[in-house]
Amino acid sequence: xxxxxxxxEKMDVSEHTLRFWAKSGFxxxxxxxxxNIRQFSEDDLAWVKIVKCLRSVGTENKAIKRYIDLCIIGxxxxxxxxxxxxxxxxxxxxxxxxxxxxxxLLDYKEKFYQNLIKNNLKDxxxxxxxxxxxKAL
Amino acid sequence: xxxxxxxxEKMDVSEHTLRFWAKSGFxxxxxxxxxNIRQFSEDDLAWVKIVKCLRSVGTENKAIKRYIDLCIIGxxxxxxxxxxxxxxxxxxxxxxxxxxxxxxLLDYKEKFYQNLIKNNLKDxxxxxxxxxxxKAL
DNA sequence: TTTGGTGCTTAGAGTTACTCTCAAGTTTGA
DNA sequence: TCAAACTTGAGAGTAACTCTAAGCACCAAA
Numbered sequence: 001x002x003x004x005x006x007x008x009e010k011m012d013v014s015e016h017t018l019r020f021w022a023k024s025g026f027x028x029x030x031x032x033x034x035x036n037i038r039q040f041s042e043d044d045l046a047w048v049k050i051v052k053c054l055r056s057v058g059t060e061n062k063a064i065k066r067y068i069d070l071c072i073i074g075x076x077x078x079x080x081x082x083x084x085x086x087x088x089x090x091x092x093x094x095x096x097x098x099x100x101x102x103x104x105l106l107d108y109k110e111k112f113y114q115n116l117i118k119n120n121l122k123d124x125x126x127x128x129x130x131x132x133x134x135k136a137l
Numbered sequence: 138x139x140x141x142x143x144x145x146e147k148m149d150v151s152e153h154t155l156r157f158w159a160k161s162g163f164x165x166x167x168x169x170x171x172x173n174i175r176q177f178s179e180d181d182l183a184w185v186k187i188v189k190c191l192r193s194v195g196t197e198n199k200a201i202k203r204y205i206d207l208c209i210i211g212x213x214x215x216x217x218x219x220x221x222x223x224x225x226x227x228x229x230x231x232x233x234x235x236x237x238x239x240x241x242l243l244d245y246k247e248k249f250y251q252n253l254i255k256n257n258l259k260d261x262x263x264x265x266x267x268x269x270x271x272k273a274l
Numbered sequence: 275t276t277t278g279g280t281g282c283t284t285a286g287a288g289t290t291a292c293t294c295t296c297a298a299g300t301t302t303g304a
Numbered sequence: 305t306c307a308a309a310c311t312t313g314a315g316a317g318t319a320a321c322t323c324t325a326a327g328c329a330c331c332a333a334a
Contacts, residue, residue, distance in 0.1 A: 003281075016322055019282095024320095035330060036282055050246075053239045061320070075253075082250035089243040092236060099233055102190045106226040109187075113219035116212075142310075153293055156313085161291095172300060174311060198291070275334100282329075287322100294317075301310075 002040040011048050018048070025065055026051045028072060057092045139177040148185050155185070162202055163188045165209060194229040 008015045021027065022038070027047050031039050040048070047068075054064050067084055070077035145152045159167065159175070164184050168176045177185070184205075191201050204221055207214035 005280080014322080015281095017320090020321065032282090037280090037330090038282085049242070053242050055320090056235065056239050057243075078250060078253055082247070082254060085243060085246045085250060089240065089247055092240050092243060096233075096236055096240065098193065099229060099236065102193050103226065103229050103233065105186070105190050106194075106222060106229060109222045110219070110226055113215060113222060116215055117219060140311080151293080152311095154291085157292065160313090172311080174300090192291090277332100277334085279332090280330085283327085285325090287324080289322075290320095292318085294315100296314090296316100297312100299310100299312075302308085304306095304308105 002045070004038050004040070007040045007045065007048060011045065011052060013048065013052060021048075021051060024061055026068055028068065054088065057088055057095060059088060139182070141175050141177070144177045144182065144185060148182065148189060150185065150189060158185075158188060161198055163198075163205055165205065191225060194225055194232060196225060 002010065004015050004018055007013070008018055013021075022030065027040075027044055029041075029047070030044050031041070033039055051064055051068075054067065055061075059067075063084075067081065070081050070084075139147065141152050141155055144150070145155055150158075158164065164177075164181055166178075166184070167181050168178070170176055188201055188205075191204065192198075196204075200221075204218065207218050207221075
């Protein structure tokens with residue numbers, strides 16, 4: 001059993017966010033002790049994990065709540081949940097491609113500046129000159 | 138020369154966002170025609186591209202403005218700009234790893250549901266049963 | 275026994291980066 | 305000439321946190 005603080009550290013999510021998510025109904029099975037303190041089980045950590053996963057690929061909280069609710073309803077919702085996971089995976093793969101593109105651009109920029117520094121900033125008297133160079137790619 | 142609508146389509150950024158970015162000072166060289174309509178040049182598109190890149194890896198707008206301002210100042214700021222690009226690239230690489238982790242989890246989940254569907258939902262009488270399975274990974 | 279640390283709640287303010295609506299002005303095709 | 309299609313800036317609205325604060329409970333050390 002873990003306190004909210006321990007979960008925050010373990011899962012790298014802030015306590016504030018965990019409480020916010022809890023209030024949003026993302027952790028329907030977290031128990032409380034006699035002092036009303038949340039006691040996260042290993043099972044609950046798995047819920048945190050999937051919520052974190054869905055959030056990190058841009059799933060809206062409303063849609064996450066929908067997925068959680070489907071899980072609670074039970075096996076009749078398995079096809080819909082499968083669809084959600086498939087769509088989310090596709091979205092994540094798109095993001096992967098997009099991120100790779102941006103990494104390529106950053107890599108180009110990095111080399112561009114390296115070259116500028118290596119050649120000791122000749123032709124550097126005019127700000128616009130630099131901006132012209134900036135436009136590259 | 139492109140209107141804001143054309144830029145929006147070409148660069149896949151909404152007109153609203155482009156105006157918001159313009160107001161934030163991200164496109165300091167966009168000219169206007171006699172009716173005050175923005176006229177984006179090819180150079181301006183390059184600025185849109187780098188702004189989009191920085192945003193997509195989570196750079197805050199304040200930091201983007203700083204980078205733009207450094208570009209305008211000129212060559213004396215090249216070392217700082219180089220540092221920013223390097224740091225941004227590192228951050229993007231981290232995000233790549235993180236996204237891959239989440240993709241792995243989604244892939245596991247997908248196979249998990251496929252298996253559930255293939256085996257025709259036996260043992261499915263109890264909602265909790267399903268939740269137990271959900272916790273996997 | 276008091277003090278410090280941790281945790282709970284509710285409520286509400288603040289933040290970031292959009293996102294959308296709207297009124298007003300301009301241009302253009304039927 | 306007039307309606308459709310664009311553009312503009314101002315400003316309201318939204319999502320998802322993020323933080324503060326008040327007020328209370330519990331426990332362990334000094």
